[in-house]
Amino acid sequence: MQKQRWYFADNGVYSKLITVMGKKGQTRMAMWLFTEMRNSGCQPDASVYNALITAHFHSRDKAKALDKALGYFNKMKGMERCKPNIVTYNILLRAFAQARNVDQVNALFKDLAESSIAPDIYTFNGVMDAFGKNGMIKEMESVLSRMKSNQCKPDIITFNVLIDSYGKRQAFDKMEQVFKSLLRSKEKPTLPTFNSMIINYGKARLKERAETIFKRMTDMKYTPSFITYESLIMMYGFCDRVSRAREIFDGIVDSGKEMKVSTLNAMLEVYCINGLHMEADRLFDDANNMRVIPDSSTYKLLYKAYTKANMKDLVQKLVKQMEKDGIVPNKRFFLEALEAFGSLPASPNSVSSSRSGKPENSAKTEVDVVNV
Numbered sequence: 001m002q003k004q005r006w007y008f009a010d011n012g013v014y015s016k017l018i019t020v021m022g023k024k025g026q027t028r029m030a031m032w033l034f035t036e037m038r039n040s041g042c043q044p045d046a047s048v049y050n051a052l053i054t055a056h057f058h059s060r061d062k063a064k065a066l067d068k069a070l071g072y073f074n075k076m077k078g079m080e081r082c083k084p085n086i087v088t089y090n091i092l093l094r095a096f097a098q099a100r101n102v103d104q105v106n107a108l109f110k111d112l113a114e115s116s117i118a119p120d121i122y123t124f125n126g127v128m129d130a131f132g133k134n135g136m137i138k139e140m141e142s143v144l145s146r147m148k149s150n151q152c153k154p155d156i157i158t159f160n161v162l163i164d165s166y167g168k169r170q171a172f173d174k175m176e177q178v179f180k181s182l183l184r185s186k187e188k189p190t191l192p193t194f195n196s197m198i199i200n201y202g203k204a205r206l207k208e209r210a211e212t213i214f215k216r217m218t219d220m221k222y223t224p225s226f227i228t229y230e231s232l233i234m235m236y237g238f239c240d241r242v243s244r245a246r247e248i249f250d251g252i253v254d255s256g257k258e259m260k261v262s263t264l265n266a267m268l269e270v271y272c273i274n275g276l277h278m279e280a281d282r283l284f285d286d287a288n289n290m291r292v293i294p295d296s297s298t299y300k301l302l303y304k305a306y307t308k309a310n311m312k313d314l315v316q317k318l319v320k321q322m323e324k325d326g327i328v329p330n331k332r333f334f335l336e337a338l339e340a341f342g343s344l345p346a347s348p349n350s351v352s353s354s355r356s357g358k359p360e361n362s363a364k365t366e367v368d369v370v371n372v
Contacts, residue, residue, distance in 0.1 A: 014042065015051045022055025030055035046085045049076050053088070057095050066099060084115075090123050097130035102139055109146065119150055125157045132165025140165055156187045163193060167200030172209075175200070191222060195231045202235025210235045226252070230266040237270030245270045259292040265301055272305035280305070281314055299327050 014037040021030040034052050037044065053072050056065040069092060076082045089112050096104040105127060112119060124147040131140040159182040166175035182189060194217040201210035214232065229248055236245035249267045253259065264287055271280035284302060287294050299322050306314040
C-alpha cells in the first residue's frame with residue numbers, strides 16, 4: 001500500500017491496523033506499526049495510543065499489559081496532542097476492573113474526576129460489567145452509586161448488566177427488583193434480559209420462576225431467539241426435566257430453521273450433566289441428519305463429560321471421530337479434560353458447582369437497586 005502513488009501516512013490508517021493486529025494477538029506487530037508510523041512522519045494522537053493500549057490487553061501476559069498501559073497513559077498526559085480522552089479512561093477502567101484491581105480503578109476514577117473530561121454511560125457500564133462478571137457485587141454496586149452521583153441515567157445495558165450479575169450470584173431478590181425498575185423506566189427489556197433470568201433461575205433449579213419469566217416474555221410479544229431456546233433447554237436440564245428439554249430441542253429440529261451448533265451442544269450438555277451419556281452419544285451420531293455439523297466446542301464438551309464419567313469406550317470412539325473430522329486438540333483441550341476428571345481443582349464456575357440449588361447470600365449494601 002505504501003508504494004502506491006496515492007498513499008500518504010495517516011493516523012486513522014495506522015490506528016485501524018494496530019487495532020487489527022491487537023485483536024489477532026500480534027502485539028509485536030502492533031508496536032512495530034506504531035514505530036513505523038512515527039518514522040513515516042506521523043504524529044501519534046490519542047486514538048493511536050488508545051489502539052496500542054487495547055492491543056496490549058489482547059496479549060496473554062495481562063499483568064505486563066496493565067503495566068504497559070499505565071506507562072502509555074502517563075506518557076499521554078505529558079503530550080498536548082495525545083491527552084487521554086474518555087475512550088482512554090474507559091479502556092483502562094474496564095481492564096483494571098477485569099483484573100480485580102479495585103485500588104487502580106478508584107485511582108483512575110479520581111484522576112478522571114479531577115480532569116475536564118466527564119464520564120459517560122460506557123464508563124460505568126464497562127466497569128460494572130467487569131466487576132459483575134468477576135462476582136464482585138459490592139464493587140459493582142459502588143460504581144452504580146458513583147454513576148447516580150454523576151447524574152448519569154441507566155440504559156438497557158446497565159439494567160442487563162445488573163440483572164445478569166445478580167442472577168449469576170443467585171441474588172434473586174435484587175435481580176427481580178432491578179427487573180421491576182426496568183419495567184417502570186423508559187427503557188424496554190431485550191431478549192438478553194429474559195435469557196439471563198431464565199438460565200440463572202435454572203441453575204438454581206427454580207423451574208417455576210423461569211417458566212413465569214418465559215411466559216411474561218411471550219405475553220409482551222417478544223419472539224424467542226435460538227439463545228432463548230438454548231436457555232430453556234439448559235434450564236430444564238438443571239431442573240432434571242430432560243424429556244422437556246428434548247421436546248424443545250426436537251421442536252427446533254422439526255421447525256426447519258437453521259440448527260446452531262450451540263443448540264446441539266446445549267442438548268448434549270443436558271444429557272451429560274444428568275448422567276445420560278449414551279443418549280448424548282446417540283444424539284451426537286444423529287447430528288448430521290439434523291443439518292448441523294459438530295465443531296471443536298462439541299468435541300471438547302463430550303470429551304470432558306465422558307472423561308469425568310470414566311466412559312472409556314465413548315472416549316475412544318470420540319477420539320477416532322475427531323481424527324476422522326480433522327479436529328486437532330490442543331494443550332488446553334486436554335487440561336480442561338483433566339480438570340473435569342478431577343486431576344485438577346474444579347473451576348468455581350463449573351456446572352457441578354452451580355447445581356446446588358442454594359442461592360448465595362448477597363452482600364448487604366446501602367445501594368438502592370430498586371430505583372436504578
